[in-house]
Amino acid sequence: MSNSEQIALELDRVSKSYGPLVALRDASIRLKRHSVLGLVGENGAGKSTIISIVNGTRAPSAGTLKVNGTVAQFSSPAEAARLGIATVFQEQGLVPNLKVYENILLGREKQFSRLGVLNSDGMAAFATLVFDELGLQIDPRCRTGDLSFGQRQLVEIAKAFSLGHLYPVEPIVLLDEPTSALSDQETEILFASIRRWKEKASILFVSHHLSDVFEVCDDVVALKDGSVSGQWRIEDTDADRIHEAIVGRPKLAGYYKEAEQRLVPGAPVLVAEGITVAGELDDISFTLHEGEILGVAGVLGSGKTSLAAVLSGTKVPSSGSIRLHGEPLSFGNQAQAVARGIGTVPAERNSSGAIGVHSVEWNMALPSLHKLRHDKAPVLSAARSASMAQGWIERLGIRTPDRHVQIRNLSGGNAQKVVFAKWMERGVRVFVLDDPGRGLDVGAKEEIYALLRELAAQGVAILLVSDNLPELIGLSNRILTFRSGRITSEIATPPAAKPDEATVVRGMV
């Protein structure tokens, strides 16, 4: 059938569940040959699940997968690779201390080895051939770690394309949020390359930037809560319709609780002057006020996360000063930062925000143990700790069977609420938030946003670092844009006159 030959990849009513959790429900998706299919959705909507099923990392619970019209069943990425399927992950899958050509052929050295000894000239020549064909100006013999992030991304995509030379198949390339860490210029190069390369391949393009999708995709599929919620040819749709399919309802004005935004910020709480970290931050000065949410925008490497690290005490600036409530704050001292009332909610919740194997109660208690002791002995009081935990569970509506449950068993939104409870119990007056909505679904995000408004209303000063521009614009009283370690603009974002994303982006790139 000629029709099915035109479909490179087809998912037919594919489902995937992990225990009681349904990650993907009856998803049917078709990727046409020599086209780019965009896959959009919130975190947790099922994008990564689709990628992991297509690349052989996980087996679907139900449904069929067809590659070039033939039903395919594979149980490992290596088997998927033989059918031409290759994934380019957002966290890069290249080994930095290997040469570029070694990475291109990693795990597929067979044709280039004899009795286990590698023919490096042959491997390098192969990589050169692949790069020439794709028009890449990268020396395959250099060390991978010496390339820029954007170059490495292109190498990884080239690695995916090289499958076409190794196996008698046309590549199907899965790009998992390829632009999230690229500069504008690098993104342009990537898009130009994709447009050229799709003559030789079919591409599944996962992104949460709708602008990317309109730039480079031929078709688009929207996912919500594990189901396909919309499917269009790109010329038949627009951003609003896709957005509605992603969040399941029209974009509401109240999502970021703009009505609760404080109009007049209070007294200065934290004053930073001339903060400099070699190669990361250059002469950063700003003032954070009581009850204010100060947004920090910037691309990866702009210095926005370095600033959060300086405030939390994990990074020591070479010069500059920070005054908190008028008193100087010493650098590089996390314990002192906490003692002075700065609470950090890190982006990496699982490694830095919460102890997964400890209970909800223990996680909440950690910075406040001094308050949870008996009055007369230096011994922890079980009763005080219990009522503390119970109180926060009720007050923040944390959904957990009880306070003893290990936090790793909670959903992302509820775990994040525990992290907030931990700092609220400590009574911190300054919150440093690095991407607090990361990995949370729409509903959980909305609850966290409401919590931020509540904290601001109580006079807590909040520094909000985020990759999510609508979130930054919606929540902040002001936004500082960072580029190459410098503040490039300060944008006022009063509730009645929120700037558009383009205004903020102008300061970032």
Place this chain on the structure above:
Amino acid sequence: MSSNAPTSPARTFSLSDWLRHNAISLYPFIVIVVLVAAFGIQNPYFATFDNAMNIGRQSSVLLLVSLAGTMVIMIGSIDLSVGSIVTLAGIVAALALDPFGPLTAIAAGVGIGVLVGLINGAILVQLKVPSFLVTLGMLSVLSGIANMIAGGTSIMFMDFSLTDFVNATVLLGVPNIIVIALLAAAILTFVAFKTVLGRYLFAIGGGELVAANAGVPVQRYKLFAFMLSGGLCGLAGVVLTAQVGAGTPTAGANMLLDSIAAIVMGGTALSGGIGGPHRTILGVLVIAILSNGMDVVGVNSFTQEVVKGAVIILAVASTIDRKKYQFIK
């Protein structure tokens, strides 16, 4: 928000669920019951009060050493020098007994342990050398020093006041050495669960970055953990020297493996953060009952080693929580 349906398990109590979730805590109990039954059927003497006291006497020093190791494993580090601290402290105590008397001997043994712990911890914290390597090196250094001091032979002494004390029975016919070990276990369990120190040690093991982020002075508490471990091993060395009536340069040689096996079997994860000293008591009991039982039923010592190793592997394989390990190396 209604869009985020709770995925929490049902609250209704189910015995099979409870057993599944608590299997790891119950496991050492089950092993102990099975072993006691098996050995008891083979030889009725095994299940007597006298033999129980034997088991206790044989395992008191191991319990002290295992408790020491537990405090370090709780923070996700490891102390491989425990056995060599026992040896060195035992020899120092043996040397100190006759000239300076029992109290000084105890202080010297415990003090040397704390000092070694301080050095271990300082190298870990200041030079950022992984604890595995620091304490592996320290193991060799201390064994060498112990042999140098002792001249390769046992140190004898005339002052038997400590020996008489540890072997005496004051409480209900239970030898003092057992009371000392159990008292140490009780105190450490209290420290682990009822004090800020204990909670911080658990937190560092469960997530060092999280602990640091919450304002815990992580490096200082790591140092404390190693000093605690060293001091307990020093005490174990003094007790051992008192028990056998001499300080010998091979005294602690076999304790490292037995103690790690006991800790892990008890349920303290090698990756840290969960478990605790109370769990280690059970792990030590398993090893002690196994060794004593095989003696009582007359298994030869080479076969004993094979059986003990196999039981440890089996026990650990069936108890470790694989979710805690990202990679099994």
